[in-house]
Amino acid sequence: xxxxxxxxxxxxxxxxxASAVERARLALxxxxxxxxxxxxxAALVLAILGAGMVGLxxxxxxxQQGAFYATSLQNRADALTAREQSLQMQLDQLRDPQHLAxxxxxxxxxxxxxxxxxxxxTGKILxxxxxxxxxxxxxxxxLPAGLPSPLRPKPIIVRVLAxxxxxxxxxxxxxxxxxxxxxxxxxxxxxxRNGAATPAHGAHR
Amino acid sequence: xxxxxxxxxxxxxxxxxxxAYAAKxxxxxxxxxxxPATRGEITDRNGVPxxxxxxxxxxxxxxxxxxxxxxxIARILADRLHLDYFDVLDGLMKQAPPGKPxxxxxxxxxxxxxxxxxxxVAAVTNAGFQGIETRPDPLRNYPAHxxxxxxxxxxxxxxxxxxxxxxxxxxxxxxxxxxxxxEVGGGNRIPLGENTETAxxxxxxxxxxxxxxxQFYAQRVLRTAVQGSHATSGAAxxxxxxxxxxxxxxxxxxxxxxxxxxxxxxxxxxxxxxxxYEPGSVEKVLTTSSLIDAGKVTPLTRIRVPHQLPVLNRVxxxxxxxxxxxxxxxxVIAKSSNIGTVLAARQFxxxxxxxxxxxxxxxxxxxxxxxxxSTGVLPALDSWTELTQATIAFxxxxxxxxxxxxTAVNAVANGGELITPSLIxxxxxxxxxxxxxxxxxxxRRVISAAAATAEARMMEGVTTLGAGTAPGAGIAGYRVAGxxxxxxxxxxxxxxxxxxxDVSFGGFAPADNPRFTVYVVIKNPVxxxxxxxTAGPVFRQILNYLLQKYSVPPTNTPPANLPVFW
Numbered sequence: 001x002x003x004x005x006x007x008x009x010x011x012x013x014x015x016x017x018a019s020a021v022e023r024a025r026l027a028l029x030x031x032x033x034x035x036x037x038x039x040x041x042a043a044l045v046l047a048i049l050g051a052g053m054v055g056l057x058x059x060x061x062x063x064q065q066g067a068f069y070a071t072s073l074q075n076r077a078d079a080l081t082a083r084e085q086s087l088q089m090q091l092d093q094l095r096d097p098q099h100l101a102x103x104x105x106x107x108x109x110x111x112x113x114x115x116x117x118x119x120x121x122t123g124k125i126l127x128x129x130x131x132x133x134x135x136x137x138x139x140x141x142x143l144p145a146g147l148p149s150p151l152r153p154k155p156i157i158v159r160v161l162a163x164x165x166x167x168x169x170x171x172x173x174x175x176x177x178x179x180x181x182x183x184x185x186x187x188x189x190x191x192x193r194n195g196a197a198t199p200a201h202g203a204h205r
Numbered sequence: 206x207x208x209x210x211x212x213x214x215x216x217x218x219x220x221x222x223x224x225a226y227a228a229k230x231x232x233x234x235x236x237x238x239x240x241p242a243t244r245g246e247i248t249d250r251n252g253v254p255x256x257x258x259x260x261x262x263x264x265x266x267x268x269x270x271x272x273x274x275x276x277x278i279a280r281i282l283a284d285r286l287h288l289d290y291f292d293v294l295d296g297l298m299k300q301a302p303p304g305k306p307x308x309x310x311x312x313x314x315x316x317x318x319x320x321x322x323x324x325x326v327a328a329v330t331n332a333g334f335q336g337i338e339t340r341p342d343p344l345r346n347y348p349a350h351x352x353x354x355x356x357x358x359x360x361x362x363x364x365x366x367x368x369x370x371x372x373x374x375x376x377x378x379x380x381x382x383x384x385x386x387x388e389v390g391g392g393n394r395i396p397l398g399e400n401t402e403t404a405x406x407x408x409x410x411x412x413x414x415x416x417x418x419x420q421f422y423a424q425r426v427l428r429t430a431v432q433g434s435h436a437t438s439g440a441a442x443x444x445x446x447x448x449x450x451x452x453x454x455x456x457x458x459x460x461x462x463x464x465x466x467x468x469x470x471x472x473x474x475x476x477x478x479x480x481x482y483e484p485g486s487v488e489k490v491l492t493t494s495s496l497i498d499a500g501k502v503t504p505l506t507r508i509r510v511p512h513q514l515p516v517l518n519r520v521x522x523x524x525x526x527x528x529x530x531x532x533x534x535x536x537v538i539a540k541s542s543n544i545g546t547v548l549a550a551r552q553f554x555x556x557x558x559x560x561x562x563x564x565x566x567x568x569x570x571x572x573x574x575x576x577x578x579s580t581g582v583l584p585a586l587d588s589w590t591e592l593t594q595a596t597i598a599f600x601x602x603x604x605x606x607x608x609x610x611x612t613a614v615n616a617v618a619n620g621g622e623l624i625t626p627s628l629i630x631x632x633x634x635x636x637x638x639x640x641x642x643x644x645x646x647x648x649r650r651v652i653s654a655a656a657a658t659a660e661a662r663m664m665e666g667v668t669t670l671g672a673g674t675a676p677g678a679g680i681a682g683y684r685v686a687g688x689x690x691x692x693x694x695x696x697x698x699x700x701x702x703x704x705x706x707d708v709s710f711g712g713f714a715p716a717d718n719p720r721f722t723v724y725v726v727i728k729n730p731v732x733x734x735x736x737x738x739t740a741g742p743v744f745r746q747i748l749n750y751l752l753q754k755y756s757v758p759p760t761n762t763p764p765a766n767l768p769v770f771w
Binding site for chain 2: 063067079081082083085086088089093095096097098101111112113114115116117119126127128130136138139140142143
C-alpha cells in the first residue's frame, strides 16, 4: 500500500481526489445472511400446539371426570331421596291412626267414655273422671273376611218326602211323587256349611 | 397437505347432506326425558298428608327370560316383597296362547318404594338371574288407607282421578309436566352439550278442614255400629259449630284408596252427600225452633197429645202407644212425639214453614266441593196440603242428604246463624269453576239467638235420663243437646214405604256454648233399631272424642231440666 502512496506524493490533489473517488465508489454490501436458528421457533410452536392439545385433552378429561362425578353424585342423591321417601313412608305407616289404635288395643286400651281434664295451673279436675270399661271399646280392625267361594260349598239340597201320616198319604201321594209338593219348600234353610246335609233336614220346617 | 385432507373431509361432512349426519348424531346421543310435575298433596287441617305422591317403582319381568328359573326367582321376590309366591310364579311364567307372539312383559309388583325395588332387583341379579327390572312408577300414596277415602277419591293406573276431591280439584293438584332434552355419551351427560329444559309446574297442595284423627275415629265407630246393627250403610259428620268447618265426614261402607279395585264402585263415593233419605224426627228441631222464632210457641207451651191424630185421609201415630198425654213442647221434643209436633206446627201457614225450612238449607246443595252431591227434596210450596205440612213437620215427605241435615242442626247450635259448611281450607276452584272453601263460607240468620237457645235447652231433655228418648247419648258432666230420628225409608223397588228404616241422631255440646255438632245416620239397621239406641252411641263416642281432643271442659252450668209434662 505504501508503494502506492509514495508516487502519489507529487500529485497530491488528484491522488486525494482519486482516493475520494475510490472511496465514493459504491460497493455491494455483503449479504448478511441471517443465521438465526429455526429450531427453537419450531419447538416453541410445537410446544404451544402440544400444550394446547394436552391442555384441551386435560380440560376435556377433566370435564368428563366432572360429568362422571356429577352422574355418580346424582345417582347417590336419587338413592338418598328414594331412601328418605321409603323412611318417610315407614314413618307414615307407624303414625297411621289405624296402626296406633291397633297397637293400643293390643295393650288392652280403650277410649275413655267421659272426658276429664286436670287444670295444670290450679290442679283442679274438670269433668267427671270415669274409668273406661271394655264396653267403651270400638272395633278398630275390620271383621274377618268370609271364606273364599271355593271353601264355601253350595248347600246341598236334599228333597225328601213330607213326613206323612196315614191319613194324608193317599191324598198327597201324587203331589209329592212329582217333587213339586210343599216338602221341597225348605230348601232355602238347609245351609249345611260342610255339606253334611242329612235327610233329617226335612223335619226342620 | 394435511390441511387439504381436513378440508376435503369438511366439505364431505358439511357440503354433502349435513342434516342427515346431524339427525343421526342426535338420534345417537340426544335424550328427551319427561319431567313429571309432582301432584300436589292433600293434607288434613294440621298438615298431615292424606294423599301424597312418592317416587315408587314397579317391578316387571320378561317371562321369556325368567321362565327357566321361575321358581328360584319367585322365591327371592316373594320373600323380599312379601308377595304371594304363586302369584309371582304366575307372572314369571306367563305364556302367550299358542300362535301368539311371546309375552315379554309382566307386572310383578307395583307401587314398590324405590329402595326396596332396587335392592330386590339387585338381589335377583346377584343370584345370577336375568329378566327382572324396575321402571319408575310415581305412585299416589294414601298413607291412612281408608281414612277419608270416600272424600279423597283415587287415581287409576294412568294417574287419572276418578272420584272425590282428586277429581274435583284435579286442575289445581295435577300441575303441568315439563320436558328436558340433553346429549349423552356412554350413559353420561355431555357437559356443554345441547340442553333444553321446560321446567315442570308442580301441582298445588290442597288443605282440608278434616282432622285425620277424628275422621279415623268416626269411621271406626260408625263401622262398629253399622256392622253391629247389620245395617246397609251409614254416615257420620262432625262440624266445628262456630266456623262450619267439617272435622270429619265418615261413610261406611268405605274402601282402601290404595286399592280401589278391591271394593265395589258404589262404596267409593260419599253416601253422606250423594244419598238422600227422609230425615225423620231430627227435623222436629227445625220445625219447633222455627215456631219459637216466629213467637208461636215457647218450650213450656202446653200441648194435649191424643193417642192418634187423623189428618185428611191418614192417621198419624206416635212411635209408642200412649193414652192422651199432656206434654209441654219440651216434652214433645224429649219424647219425640209426632202428633205433638203436628199440632204445634198447625200454627204455621204452609209458606211460613216452607220459608224456614228453605232458609235452613233443605233442598239446596251444600257445594263443599264433592262431586255427585244430591240436592235433596223440599216439595214445592204449591203442592203442599195439610197432610204434607203435617208429615214434613216431623220429617217425612222431605228428603235431605246427611250434610244438609248436619248443617241445619249446626245453625241451631250456632245461635240461629247458618254457616255454609266447608271441606277446603282457604279457597280452591272446582272443576266446574265454583270457588269453594272456608274463605267462601257465608253466614245468614235463620232463627233468633233466643229461639236457638230455647231449642238447645229443649234438646237437652232428649239425652237426660228419665226424660228423653236417648239417655245413652249423654256424656257425664256435660250438657249435651240432641235429637233422635227414625224414619221410614222409601223402598228401592216399590216407591213406597217398605218397612225399612233410617235411624239418625243429631246434636251438639256443650249445650250452652256449643263447640261441635255431630250428626249420624244409619240406614236399614236390622236389630231393634232406634235413633237413640243405634245412632245415639255413635254420636256420643264421636262427640266425646272431639271434646277430649280439643280440650273442651264442661261448662259447669246447671242443666236445663225443662218440665216434660204439665
